[in-house]
Amino acid sequence: MSRTTSGDFQKTSGWLDWFDGPAKPRFQLPAGAVDAHCHVFGPGAEFPYAPERKYTPCDASKAQLFALRDHLGFARNVIVQATCHGADNRAMLDACVASGGKARGVATVRRSVTDAELLAMHAAGVRGVRFNFVKRLVDFTPKDELMEIAGRIAQLGWHVVIYFEAVDLPELWDFFTALPTTVVVDHMGRPDVSKPVDGPEFELFLRFMREHSNVWSKVSCPERLSVTGPKALEGEQAAYRDVVPFAQRVVQAFPDRVLWGTDWPHPNLKDHMPDDGLLVDFIPHIAPTAELQHKLLVANPMRLYWPEEQ
Numbered sequence: 164m165s166r167t168t169s170g171d172f173q174k175t176s177g178w179l180d181w182f183d184g185p186a187k188p189r190f191q192l193p194a195g196a197v198d199a200h201c202h203v204f205g206p207g208a209e210f211p212y213a214p215e216r217k218y219t220p221c222d223a224s225k226a227q228l229f230a231l232r233d234h235l236g237f238a239r240n241v242i243v244q245a246t247c248h249g250a251d252n253r254a255m256l257d258a259c260v261a262s263g264g265k266a267r268g269v270a271t272v273r274r275s276v277t278d279a280e281l282l283a284m285h286a287a288g289v290r291g292v293r294f295n296f297v298k299r300l301v302d303f304t305p306k307d308e309l310m311e312i313a314g315r316i317a318q319l320g321w322h323v324v325i326y327f328e329a330v331d332l333p334e335l336w337d338f339f340t341a342l343p344t345t346v347v348v349d350h351m352g353r354p355d356v357s358k359p360v361d362g363p364e365f366e367l368f369l370r371f372m373r374e375h376s377n378v379w380s381k382v383s384c385p386e387r388l389s390v391t392g393p394k395a396l397e398g399e400q401a402a403y404r405d406v407v408p409f410a411q412r413v414v415q416a417f418p419d420r421v422l423w424g425t426d427w428p429h430p431n432l433k434d435h436m437p438d439d440g441l442l443v444d445f446i447p448h449i450a451p452t453a454e455l456q457h458k459l460l461v462a463n464p465m466r467l468y469w470p471e472e473q
């Protein structure tokens with residue numbers, strides 16, 4: 164079934180809609196598991212997409228996200244502001260509030276954000292801001308503006324989520340290592356998994372984490388990073404094998420600083436749309452023991468997003 168975009172919007176040409184009717188995962192998530200990276204899109208008629216966006220998605224509402232959460236067996240979500248909404252956080256905030264405490268959020272803000280707005284976001288459940296350096300997704304924001312924002316949100320106990328491509332890490336290193344908060348890297352800093360896992364590019368990322376104990380990583384998005392597959396479709400139980408050594412390395416080296424998320428509704432995939440149930444079945448390949456799974460899915464996200472419950 165083709166999904167629609169409501170309001171005065173037309174999906175980007177070639178847009179792949181999120182997968183309908185995902186499998187029930189075979190992997191039994193631990194009680195209290197958190198999907199620590201997912202998004203809501205619109206619906207456009209209610210929460211318009213931002214004029215500066217680089218893509219227009221199909222709608223993906225909070226009700227659809229919560230249904231997926233329950234189907235897969237997650238207890239909670241961390242809803243990350245998607246770039247198609249720019250710095251208009253209303254859809255994400257509305258979803259957090261509607262979740263009844265089962266979702267926390269990561270916002271995108273500009274320097275012009277007021278302290279009162281930040282406090283209101285905190286009350287709605289926001290615990291971090293996202294700085295995006297992926298050029299196909301956002302226009303450039305000066306680093307001094309980002310550093311000023313980081314200084315302000317640090318006072319609220321929030322963290323910074325960073326999204327960048329592996330080739331850009333050397334240039335961004337000084338900025339990232341000067342951030343005054345916990346820093347969470349999206350999707351392992353997007354390694355090129357056709358390169359060796361013990362090669363210089365991924366080693367730089369591991370060094371980034373090793374030398375900076377405030378840096379965490381989401382070991383998410385194998386469907387984005389995989390080059391040779393196989394895809395998480397049609398019951399595949401060994402999907403995205405080429406990504407496994409990279410994610411496993413991060414989980415084993417930094418078990419207390421990793422998070423996992425579905426990345427539903429998977430913006431901008433070009434090749435295929437994964438079955439989210441089978442994506443959950445990817446987890447035991449990268450976190451093979453019950454202890455690692457509990458840290459990745461429960462203890463770590465709870466410490467970062469619901470510390471008051473610890």
Ligand SMILES: O=C(O)c1cc(C(=O)O)oc(=O)c1
Binds near residue numbers: 431
């Ligand atoms: O690689 C991407 O296209 C992508 C985009 C977004 C976003 O538009 O916010 O978020 C993600 O986590 C990944």
